[in-house]
Amino acid sequence: MVATYPSTSNNVDTSAQAAVLDDKDSTYSLLYFDTVGIAGPIRNILSLAGAQWTQLYPQDWENEDKLDKTSTLFEVMPVLYVHSKDGSQTVAIAECKSIELYLSEKYNLLGRNSYEKTLVRSFVSSTSSLWDDFISTVVNLKASAEVKQDQIVEYMTKKVPNWIRIHEQHLKANGLNGHYVGDTISLADLRAAALVDKILLFPSAANLITPETAPGLLKIKQVIDSDPKIIQWRESELFKSLRPTRALPQLPRAPGIKLNDRQGNKTGGV
Numbered sequence: 001m002v003a004t005y006p007s008t009s010n011n012v013d014t015s016a017q018a019a020v021l022d023d024k025d026s027t028y029s030l031l032y033f034d035t036v037g038i039a040g041p042i043r044n045i046l047s048l049a050g051a052q053w054t055q056l057y058p059q060d061w062e063n064e065d066k067l068d069k070t071s072t073l074f075e076v077m078p079v080l081y082v083h084s085k086d087g088s089q090t091v092a093i094a095e096c097k098s099i100e101l102y103l104s105e106k107y108n109l110l111g112r113n114s115y116e117k118t119l120v121r122s123f124v125s126s127t128s129s130l131w132d133d134f135i136s137t138v139v140n141l142k143a144s145a146e147v148k149q150d151q152i153v154e155y156m157t158k159k160v161p162n163w164i165r166i167h168e169q170h171l172k173a174n175g176l177n178g179h180y181v182g183d184t185i186s187l188a189d190l191r192a193a194a195l196v197d198k199i200l201l202f203p204s205a206a207n208l209i210t211p212e213t214a215p216g217l218l219k220i221k222q223v224i225d226s227d228p229k230i231i232q233w234r235e236s237e238l239f240k241s242l243r244p245t246r247a248l249p250q251l252p253r254a255p256g257i258k259l260n261d262r263q264g265n266k267t268g269g270v
């Protein structure tokens with residue numbers, strides 16, 4: 001049985017949960033592996049916002065009792081636990097996109113008005129689709145190494161170049177200023193930079209993302225990489241202790257990390 005959300009049926013008042021989510025003084029704990037993985041944008045948003053947050057690791061995700069898995073809402077991570085300032089209430093949010101949108105709305109990373117917010121969400125959706133495509137056609141594909149390699153080639157020679165070609169036109173239309181929308185970092189920028197970082201892990205990306213082919217995306221990456229709060233986050237012990245993938249050996253655990261208490265982390269973990 002997975003953990004479920006408390007009832008929201010007609011006669012149930014959910015205003016207390018909403019108040020926790022809306023409170024600017026709430027704190028957070030993020031349940032995820034000791035990897036960058038798909039939590040990069042979430043951790044970047046928390047850093048940009050100057051939020052107070054704790055990293056939670058599963059106690060033993062692969063354990064056959066599955067207690068970490070079933071303590072989450074969909075048997076996957078990340079889960080963001082939002083704690084009221086006094087710590088008496090906690091609200092769990094599942095799914096990357098939902099977490100990112102919640103935090104981005106709260107910390108003004110979606111745009112200045114409904115028009116800009118719609119644009120940001122569209123760019124985010126387009127970029128997320130390309131990432132999700134990789135997860136389903138390569139990472140989660142149950143197939144031989146050869147078939148997986150063919151899928152990677154298809155991804156890197158067709159799908160990624162297509163994304164770059166189209167997104168570069170939008171970035172040019174906004175003046176190649178390092179942002180999809182307006183003049184400040186938005187979730188669209190964070191999502192794109194995270195995907196560029198992933199793509200650059202492939203040796204074949206060297207010719208794919210260059211100042212000639214992708215000036216707009218590289219500018220976005222440069223703006224994010226040089227943001228003082230992002231630099232501060234990347235200099236932290238926690239960031240340095242994260243592995244690019246779970247295939248690599250674990251690194252010594254940074255101070256301040258807590259473990260999933262497997263009971264909703266109402267106090268921010270054990």
Ligand SMILES: N[C@@H](CCC(=O)N[C@@H](CS)C(=O)NCC(=O)O)C(=O)O
Pocket residue numbers: 037038075076077078094095096097
């Ligand atoms: N749809 C979910 C996918 C989450 C997901 O696949 N998480 C992976 C880690 S990147 C996970 O928990 N894997 C462990 C497992 O499936 O047992 C989201 O976007 O948050």
